[in-house]
Amino acid sequence: MSMTVIWTGMVTLAVLFGLATGRGPEVAAAAVEGAASAVQLALSMAGMLCLWTGVMEVMRRAGLAQGLSRLLSPALRLLFPQAARDRAAMDSIAANVSANLLGLGNAATPLGLEAARRLGRASPGVASDSLCMLVVCNTASLQLIPTTVASVRAAAGCQAPFDILPAVWLASALSVAAGVLACKLLARVWRG
Amino acid sequence: MELFFTMLVPLILCGVALYAAGRRVDVYAALVQGAGAGLETLLRIVPALVGLMTAVAMLRASGALEFLARALAPALEGLGLPPELLPLMLVRPVSGSAALGVGAELIAAYGPDSPLGRTAAVMLGSTETTFYTIAVYFGAVGITRTRYAVPAALCADLTGFLAAAWAVRLLFP
Numbered sequence: 001m002s003m004t005v006i007w008t009g010m011v012t013l014a015v016l017f018g019l020a021t022g023r024g025p026e027v028a029a030a031a032v033e034g035a036a037s038a039v040q041l042a043l044s045m046a047g048m049l050c051l052w053t054g055v056m057e058v059m060r061r062a063g064l065a066q067g068l069s070r071l072l073s074p075a076l077r078l079l080f081p082q083a084a085r086d087r088a089a090m091d092s093i094a095a096n097v098s099a100n101l102l103g104l105g106n107a108a109t110p111l112g113l114e115a116a117r118r119l120g121r122a123s124p125g126v127a128s129d130s131l132c133m134l135v136v137c138n139t140a141s142l143q144l145i146p147t148t149v150a151s152v153r154a155a156a157g158c159q160a161p162f163d164i165l166p167a168v169w170l171a172s173a174l175s176v177a178a179g180v181l182a183c184k185l186l187a188r189v190w191r192g
Numbered sequence: 193m194e195l196f197f198t199m200l201v202p203l204i205l206c207g208v209a210l211y212a213a214g215r216r217v218d219v220y221a222a223l224v225q226g227a228g229a230g231l232e233t234l235l236r237i238v239p240a241l242v243g244l245m246t247a248v249a250m251l252r253a254s255g256a257l258e259f260l261a262r263a264l265a266p267a268l269e270g271l272g273l274p275p276e277l278l279p280l281m282l283v284r285p286v287s288g289s290a291a292l293g294v295g296a297e298l299i300a301a302y303g304p305d306s307p308l309g310r311t312a313a314v315m316l317g318s319t320e321t322t323f324y325t326i327a328v329y330f331g332a333v334g335i336t337r338t339r340y341a342v343p344a345a346l347c348a349d350l351t352g353f354l355a356a357a358w359a360v361r362l363l364f365p
Binding site (some may be wrong): 002003006007010011013014015017018021023026027029030031033034035037038039041042045046049050051052053054055056057058059060061062063064109112113116117119120124125126127131132134135136138139140141143145146148149152153155156157158159160161162163164165166167168170171172174175176177178179182183186187190 | 241246
């Protein structure tokens with residue numbers, strides 16, 4: 001529903017503003033060209049996007065995510081102190097985080113939901129500290145290789161679509177750190 | 193270092209193929225099947241791209257985007273955020289495919305290698321669809337009292353936007 005409000009608002013604002021500033025014809029032209037350019041974009045990013053989902057399927061079948069979750073387990077115990085004793089929950093969390101890191105979104109969500117169900121048993125209806133941490137980790141972007149964005153850049157004529165990787169890693173790391181920090185601080189002061 | 197990032201894609205392709213083949217995975221069959229699934233993903237996002245790229249293109253043509261950016265410039269620039277990317281920042285937490293549509297329009301309009309185009313790409317790559325994710329997780333577990341999950345997640349989003357603008361200024365002077 002929220003996208004209905006946003007989209008209707010955008011189009012209405014464009015029409016009213018265009019009429020008021022005398023740019024009606026430009027708005028009309030943009031309405032036609034915008035839709036066409038969306039399909040053009042989809043076509044030009046199709047190759048790269050498909051290649052990467054192919055590579056991700058190879059990674060998934062080779063068990064790369066399992067190897068990564070073994071590496072991550074010790075660090076994750078620090079983030080989920082209350083859940084550290086629940087082996088099954090910690091395994092699901094580690095698998096969820098490593099699938100997110102590799103960009104295996106379709107695999108990450110069921111694993112994360114499994115972990116969330118286990119964490120939720122302790123306090124029905126109320127989000128525990130561990131559950132808040134899990135959700136915040138999943139609302140922050142952990143993906144190491146942002147393939148969809150790179151496909152969009154390549155489709156726009158970029159020669160080195162992956163040159164933003166260091167910047168993406170830096171921004172992601174800071175964003176995740178802020179989320180984790182906010183969780184740890186709010187867990188202390190939040191009442192109820 | 194630059195060569196590393198230029199060669200990163202072929203190196204990943206080669207490394208993943210060798211590792212998977214070593215573990216007796218039918219690499220080619222997996223690659224082709226995954227690529228097919230990629231087409232389905234693409235088909236799913238095309239409708240959102242059509243809707244959002246049209247809306248943003250109309251907003252830009254009407255001059256409203258420029259007007260909004262200029263009106264909010266003092267506040268956003270004080271934070272170090274480019275006002276031109278405001279639509280992207282507003283849509284990002286609500287819908288992933290919509291944010292991709294808005295971001296793609298901005299990247300195409302300003303150029304993928306311009307500071308604005310780069311910042312839009314880094315913002316897309318370093319944040320997630322917060323409200324959708326929260327709805328899926330808490331919905332699945334039946335949580336009604338979400339406590340501090342929303343403010344903490346939005347704090348991560350805002351930091352991601354600020355850090356994206358900062359990282360592009362730092363790494364692409």
